[in-house]
Amino acid sequence: MVAGSRSTRRRAPRGLAGVVGFYGRVAEAEPGDPTAPLVQAPRYRCPVLGLFGGADPAITAEHVAAFREVLDAGGIRNELVVYQGAPHSFFDRAFTNYARASQDAWSRVLAFIHRDPGDELQPRPGSLP
Secondary structure (H helix, E strand, C coil): CEECHHHHHCCCCCCCCCEEEECCCCCCCCCCCCCCHHHHHHHCCCCEEEEEECCCCCCCHHHHHHHHHHHHHCCCCEEEEEECCCCCCCCCCCCCCCHHHHHHHHHHHHHHHHCCCCCCCCCCCCECC
């Protein structure tokens, strides 16, 4: 298991039980970026849990939706959650200000880690209510 933005930027993560990305950029940093998760996702072979701040200007709702589309098209099990109003780095630097989002994110990480490999991922709402 690999976590953080490096998890989804790995070139075709293979041999992993899953990847967890906390507010990692999924779109190309610049045109032609071969490491962008949107580019790499068709080669993924493990489930993906992505947790994003809805107020993060570097990761738009359109980026997350495009990432989900690519993962779904490749048959990659995924759970992508956007926490509306939460900024980039909401889980560490702003934990107390975003306690509800942080608690929800942590419970999803634990469930993801402790799942049986063949288990379905939790239903993936577009955002935390």
